Amino acid sequence: MTYSWDRRIARAGELSRTCPAASELLIFYQQLARFQKSVFERLAAAGEHDVPALLPFFAELIALVRKAGSPSLAKAAAALEMDSKEERLSLLDSVWQHQVETGDLAGEYALFAQALLQPYAEFLAGKSQMTDEGSPSLCPFCGSKPQLAVLRPEGDGAKRFLICSLCATEWTYRRVICPNCGEENKDRLPVFSAQEFDYVRLDACDTCHTYIKAIDLSKNGNAVPIVDELASISLNLWAQENKYHKMRPNLFGV
Numbered sequence: 001m002t003y004s005w006d007r008r009i010a011r012a013g014e015l016s017r018t019c020p021a022a023s024e025l026l027i028f029y030q031q032l033a034r035f036q037k038s039v040f041e042r043l044a045a046a047g048e049h050d051v052p053a054l055l056p057f058f059a060e061l062i063a064l065v066r067k068a069g070s071p072s073l074a075k076a077a078a079a080l081e082m083d084s085k086e087e088r089l090s091l092l093d094s095v096w097q098h099q100v101e102t103g104d105l106a107g108e109y110a111l112f113a114q115a116l117l118q119p120y121a122e123f124l125a126g127k128s129q130m131t132d133e134g135s136p137s138l139c140p141f142c143g144s145k146p147q148l149a150v151l152r153p154e155g156d157g158a159k160r161f162l163i164c165s166l167c168a169t170e171w172t173y174r175r176v177i178c179p180n181c182g183e184e185n186k187d188r189l190p191v192f193s194a195q196e197f198d199y200v201r202l203d204a205c206d207t208c209h210t211y212i213k214a215i216d217l218s219k220n221g222n223a224v225p226i227v228d229e230l231a232s233i234s235l236n237l238w239a240q241e242n243k244y245h246k247m248r249p250n251l252f253g254v
């Protein structure tokens with residue numbers, strides 16, 4: 001199950017009105033999602049589907065970020081503007097081939113790499129036939145870490161799925177196990193939630209001190225996980241203060 005670009009764009013608009021604390025971020029995300037939708041559509045229309053096919057989109061993304069991004073992102077956009085084609089390509093390749101973790105990329109470059117690779121990976125994943133076997137902690141299509149978890153109602157309870165941070169593929173994952181280190185002891189896997197987001201929780205692990213956010217669709221069927229994750233960004237900051245690291249930071253590095 002994937003969410004259309006239009007649904008993500010609309011949800012970002014809705015939440016920007018109801019979650020004032022994350023409003024600015026959601027409005028910026030909405031602009032990025034519109035850009036990503038157009039990259040997705042232009043890739044679908046083109047015959048070339050290798051990573052270099054993304055190079056022509058850099059200029060547009062740089063202009064968007066310079067106009068709508070934070071001062072530090074605008075600075076990174078200006079630096080990227082000076083980079084050669086080869087440097088831009090190597091930025092994309094290094095993330096696509098898992099040579100670097102996005103959290104380790106210099107400055108704010110992670111946003112640019114992900115903003116371009118997400119629609120690319122999602123386009124390729126949509127064309128492939130995938131089997132949902134076992135319970136891998138990395139994406140069965142592109143090998144990236146999950147961005148978040150989602151709980152869907154099933155029988156009397158809910159089933160947990162992970163959503164890929166790059167290609168948005170969703171796959172089933174056992175409920176009581178840490179996707180980062182494999183810890184299975186329930187006592188070491190605390191779950192945190194906050195009153196203002198009763199359908200959002202943090203599945204944490206006291207063995208590796210990471211967490212993954214989970215969106216509970218049995219409590220809020222309107223949620224679009226990737227967008228609601230941004231709306232509830234205050235929980236990420238709470239986790240940081242409590243020494244839990246996110247398994248994979250979102251598009252904005254949080």
Ligand SMILES: [Zn+2]
Nearest residue numbers: 139142164167
């Ligand atoms: Zn993936």
Ligand SMILES: [Zn+2]
Nearest residue numbers: 178181205208
């Ligand atoms: Zn763990």
